[in-house]
Amino acid sequence: MAPPAETLTAERILEATEEVLRRHGPAKATVVDVARALGVSHGSVYRHFRTKAALREAVTKRWLDRTSQRLAGIAGATDRDPATRLREWLAALFDAKRHKAGDDPELFATYTVLTDEYGSVVGEHIEDLVTQLTEIVAAGVATGAFTADPRPAARAVFHATGRFHDPGYAREWQRPGVDEEFTAVVDLLLRGLTR
Amino acid sequence: MAPPAETLTAERILEATEEVLRRHGPAKATVVDVARALGVSHGSVYRHFRTKAALREAVTKRWLDRTSQRLAGIAGATDRDPATRLREWLAALFDAKRHKAGDDPELFATYTVLTDEYGSVVGEHIEDLVTQLTEIVAAGVATGAFTADPRPAARAVFHATGRFHDPGYAREWQRPGVDEEFTAVVDLLLRGLTR
DNA sequence: CAGATGACAGATATTGAAATCTGTCACCTG
DNA sequence: CAGGTGACAGATTTCAATATCTGTCATCTG
Numbered sequence: 001m002a003p004p005a006e007t008l009t010a011e012r013i014l015e016a017t018e019e020v021l022r023r024h025g026p027a028k029a030t031v032v033d034v035a036r037a038l039g040v041s042h043g044s045v046y047r048h049f050r051t052k053a054a055l056r057e058a059v060t061k062r063w064l065d066r067t068s069q070r071l072a073g074i075a076g077a078t079d080r081d082p083a084t085r086l087r088e089w090l091a092a093l094f095d096a097k098r099h100k101a102g103d104d105p106e107l108f109a110t111y112t113v114l115t116d117e118y119g120s121v122v123g124e125h126i127e128d129l130v131t132q133l134t135e136i137v138a139a140g141v142a143t144g145a146f147t148a149d150p151r152p153a154a155r156a157v158f159h160a161t162g163r164f165h166d167p168g169y170a171r172e173w174q175r176p177g178v179d180e181e182f183t184a185v186v187d188l189l190l191r192g193l194t195r
Numbered sequence: 196m197a198p199p200a201e202t203l204t205a206e207r208i209l210e211a212t213e214e215v216l217r218r219h220g221p222a223k224a225t226v227v228d229v230a231r232a233l234g235v236s237h238g239s240v241y242r243h244f245r246t247k248a249a250l251r252e253a254v255t256k257r258w259l260d261r262t263s264q265r266l267a268g269i270a271g272a273t274d275r276d277p278a279t280r281l282r283e284w285l286a287a288l289f290d291a292k293r294h295k296a297g298d299d300p301e302l303f304a305t306y307t308v309l310t311d312e313y314g315s316v317v318g319e320h321i322e323d324l325v326t327q328l329t330e331i332v333a334a335g336v337a338t339g340a341f342t343a344d345p346r347p348a349a350r351a352v353f354h355a356t357g358r359f360h361d362p363g364y365a366r367e368w369q370r371p372g373v374d375e376e377f378t379a380v381v382d383l384l385l386r387g388l389t390r
Numbered sequence: 391c392a393g394a395t396g397a398c399a400g401a402t403a404t405t406g407a408a409a410t411c412t413g414t415c416a417c418c419t420g
Numbered sequence: 421c422a423g424g425t426g427a428c429a430g431a432t433t434t435c436a437a438t439a440t441c442t443g444t445c446a447t448c449t450g
Contacts, residue, residue, distance in 0.1 A: 047394080160355035163354045185355050188351045222433095
């Protein structure tokens with residue numbers, strides 16, 4: 001059922017777009033470049049994505065979804081105790097972001113531009129993450145470990161840790177002492193949640 | 196001892212610079228404009244500020260200091276109980292920022308550009324604010340209301356409330372529901388601090 | 391005939407020459 | 421002679437012409 005390798009699919013276009021963005025950056029990456037990379041005319045790209053914006057948006061969504069999926073594994077590990085899971089989930093989010101930002105700063109900057117462009121996609125991603133957090137908090141409430149209204153509490157935890165996952169703070173993630181700051185905030189939040 | 200009104204002082208240059216920034220914005224405000232507004236040659240401005248950057252930095256500092264001074268009043272009100280003082284201080288910070296951003300968005304954008312340019316001035320301003328918070332937390336620890344190491348706890352509170360005072364989030368401050376989000380975060384933090 | 395093409399019009403970006411600005415300094419002036 | 425000036429060199433910005441890109445669509449082809 002999988003189409004032959006040479007068939008032009010949305011998937012192949014997205015991969016080529018990621019590569020073009022990596023090479024040229026967000027300002028210079030054009031639809032013509034993507035078409036050239038695939039060896040087709042740019043008109044063909046427009047058969048799969050109505051506009052350049054739609055294409056960039058789809059690439060952005062893909063990138064964010066990869067992070068969500070990684071974290072979903074931790075949120076769903078219902079065998080572990082909620083406090084630990086919350087800590088690990090937040091640490092994993094911080095770690096994922098910090099590595100993305102530190103390992104390839106240019107690519108990270110590229111995606112930061114894209115996420116700024118497509119606020120609604122980011123909004124959905126955040127709702128997704130808050131839902132994962134809600135799952136953990138709700139588990140804690142069920143256990144009796146936490147006292148809280150899960151959804152608003154999860155949202156508060158997400159907002160309170162913004163410094164450790166919002167791309168706007170990426171510069172700070174390299175500085176010494178951030179880990180202590182992270183731990184201090186998470187400790188304080190966990191004390192606030194704990195019965 | 197106060198110099199006559201027509202004497203060129205650093206103070207008068209700073210006032211003129213604020214006005215020029217308000218009128219022309221950060222990108223188009225030039226030293227020549229400032230000199231023109233004061234009716235002097237631009238060489239005279241350079242007698243008081245070594246570079247354009249030094250002038251802009253001084254204006255930025257003045258602007259930040261005005262906020263610090265307002266908040267210092269609340270932090271220093273040692274007659275009131277620490278938990279209330281902490282809430283009021285954070286609410287006052289949020290309120291001050293939100294009004295600056297909402298009442299004159301262009302001027303706020305101008306100063307956001309300036310604060311991005313002069314990170315060290317912002318750093319000092321933040322240290323100043325964290326010191327004020329530390330004072331409140333320490334008072335709470337003395338009372339027995341809070342359990343915490345005042346300085347790191349104050350820093351954690353500051354970081355955890357970044358969403359409600361960092362200019363990068365200014366867009367969010369207009370949205371409905373932010374007040375509830377603010378209250379949720381502050382409640383959680385206060386629960387964490389409280390013995 | 392489904393899918394690809396490339397010519398085209400209007401929008402956007404690039405480029406380089408001209409204009410303006412920054413920072414210095416030798417020289418005024420009250 | 422303290423404080424101010426304006427001409428100047430080099431850096432930066434502006435602006436208009438030129439080039440490139442986006443999105444459409446009539447046409448082509450396997």
